[in-house]
Amino acid sequence: RKEVEQDPGPFNVPEGATVAFNCTYSNSASQSFFWYRQDCRKEPKLLMSVYSSGNEDGRFTAQLNRASQYISLLIRDSKLSDSATYLCVVSNRDDKIIFGKGTRLHILP
């Protein structure tokens, strides 16, 4: 099993719809989780951290399920500008940092 796995997509979603994708991780000792966003030919940028209690930032909600070892990202009322690749990041107690390969999202007008 890969250390961090994401569905590569692409997810083609009409504007205004809700979309969600997951990221699974294999190391139960993982302790920090993040979602990064990467636009085409640009660098990754932090979208949000993922806390044990879940967190919400505007239209974006991130959740952590330790029992099943996955994190999720939900985008409500999607905008054209949400089109990007979303990278899941997991780090362990020994500071090993692993990026998923990303999920491509296309918001359709």
Added chain:
Amino acid sequence: DAGVIQSPRHEVTEMGQEVTLRCKPISGHNSLFWYRQTMMRGLELLIYFNNNVPIDDSGMPEDRFSAKMPNASFSTLKIQPSEPRDSAVYFCASSLRTSDYEQYFGPGTRLTVT
């Protein structure tokens, strides 16, 4: 702050040549990371430094790759000799501390080895 600065932005070189990529982290950040990104393998951590000291270089592909951080404001990633399979985008990132903190990425260096 100008953010993480990388140079050059693009590099085209012939197989066998030495390539040096440069990075200036955000002032005050104690951790610096070098990544490589390709379509096939995604974003891979090559090496990271904490307070200028290399902590984990297990991602460095082979002896042709080396990285240094002589001071808190400068790091280099060197490939010698370069090979076509090294073609990728190389990102440098910095953070206040290690993995628990947001990483700020530079714009990347797009390397093409012919």
